[in-house]
Amino acid sequence: MADRDIRDGLLNNVIDHPSANFGPRPDGCPIDILVLHYTGMQSGKDALDRLCDPDSSVSSHYLVEEDGRIFRLVDEDKRAWHAGRGNWQDCIDVNSHSIGIEIVNPGHEFGYRPFPDEQITSVLALCQDILTRHTIPAGRIIAHSDMAPDRKEDPGEFFPWNLLAENGIGLWPGVHQTSPVDLPEFDRLLDQIGYGNPSEDVTETEQDAYRVKRYIAFQRHWRPSDISGVIDDECMGIAQALARKL
Template sequence: MTTSRPQLPAPDSKVAAKIFPSPNHGERLARDGAPRRPDMLVLHYTGMPDAGQALQWLCNPVSQVSAHYFVFEDGHVLQLVPEARRAWHAGQSSWDGETDINSASIGIEIAHPGHPSGMPPYAEPQIDAVIALTRDIVARWGIAPQRVVAHSDIAPERKCDPGETFPWERLHAAGIGHWVRPAAVGGGRFLSPGDRGQPVEALQAMFALYGYGIAVSGVYDALTEAVVRAFQRHFRPERVDGIADASTLTTLRDLIASRPSSVA
């Protein structure tokens, strides 16, 4: 007598080829303990040279990390955790006052060697798959453009992924995320580490208004520098140096001015 293996359910997204289950997940809960639905999308890179090893790590109970989806270089997509469950991808993080990002978000891991390998360009089939996957997720859950973020946006002192070569402009052109054309890099006044006073307060207030987890202290400290770098990686990748130059300030101002007021 033979017994058949139980079949796995279909993936939540039609873009995923199949489910490759990770045990690393839990319940999505709001602050009051009630179930909650995801309203954020967080993009990561694996930061490992081998995609297979990265996938196995995300599915290893010892690692205590996971994501909802995994995108290979060739565009193949696997689902690791059901979208209704809380994957463990964000770590200690914050966005727009939310500190339990894992409960608030869906996480996508993109196979890429990252900064240790010099941030090579992402593969075209991979980006095509990321666009298809994110478009599907955003449409089904009604995720607002400004809540499609990088891991570095929500954890600027700890993380730098998916990095400055990730093509956010292409995603925006496909209807995913919030983006404006960056202001040209040039001269002019700037703020940098060690500066103090009202101009720094105004800078920090603008970043907090957009969503970054930063207090208004009036001191251009290590966190402020990290937030500026994270912002530049996402929105002004031509120069990532942690200095709030005129291009950075103008791009931030334009983003705030054009931020959607409601879910798209």
Template sequence: MHKPVWKPSPNRAHREQAIKYIILHGTWMESTEDALERLCDEKAEVSCHYLIDERGELFQLVKDSEVAWHAGISAWGEDVSLNQTSLGIELSHDGDFTKPYTEKQYKTLVSLLEILLDAHNLQPTAVLAHSDIAPDRKNDPGPQFEWQKLYDKGVASPLCGEMNPTIDTLKKVGYVGSDEDILTAHHLRQGGLYQP
């Protein structure tokens, strides 16, 4: 993996809590340039720690030691507003669910996750989708994101072993929200909702 291209964002805050999670996002924007511009725009009040474009190029916008604004209103288990306790990784994608992420994106993501899990002493279960922690309002990184590629490399973990877990099981794993939203979020993580 190349050294990240440093693209500092003003949208950051002092970190007061230890990192417990790594949240994966899809940018849902036309181009990486547009995404970087927005993530560095003070008025947009959003940011992330890392962004990986379609060529597998890695950008860093906020240091791990500081908080980026990517999670928003969110919850997992007992934790709420996960910006303070997480790192955010954006994957460039225009939001068309019929379009896969690129192999180069997965390659850079796997390398980055290996480094971050080690650096912050986290288990693969710490890697979550934005849709996992905000199931009522977010669907990224989307049904086209192939979690299995991360599972195979040991840099993420299926949240539960069952194919069709009950709501109670999903809540025990960490999901917070209405039954319908939780099931939708879990489906997304299994590549559901999109039938080619």
């Protein structure tokens, strides 16, 4: 079966499972960010129940099960409550600008594991479909941990961002050269790519801790083989390559 046939079959069988947890988007607010999450709960059912529980005050637009089933929880024109505190590039209200996809995986707390092929096939199909309806720049297709590095780890180092980019979804550095580490320049490149900074009223120690968490979030997305938070020549080259693609 052709890839397009697989995609059409998946999208024709999206399961409506409405959540009450949403609100209106601000007038004139473009949908120009796509945020990918993992559920971080012990089962997909637990996650689906929580995302649809009115008392939880959380939701997403979609949930993708490990077996590839896609659940639609909130209409795309509504503001789901998936991102929380954080920012990306010029956006400080990510929920208002974004579509959120929760991908079932127990996460780092409950036994993080690679994402099954069936699940990733559905994520690819869903993302490609969303991009037919909304103008979302490649540099604004992000991990939850990208926009909230001090709070989040998802979807984590096992998520195949390179495969998404091969299918027209998001950025990937591609061929890049290593470059000598220059931490002030690396921090500037992270700013350019979109990673936010802590508020100005935090202590210097807190600023240093946040900086390391930014480094780890960067590595989870772009260099998942080593997420130590230590910036090396390869990280420097990747950041330069990404900045050139923006």
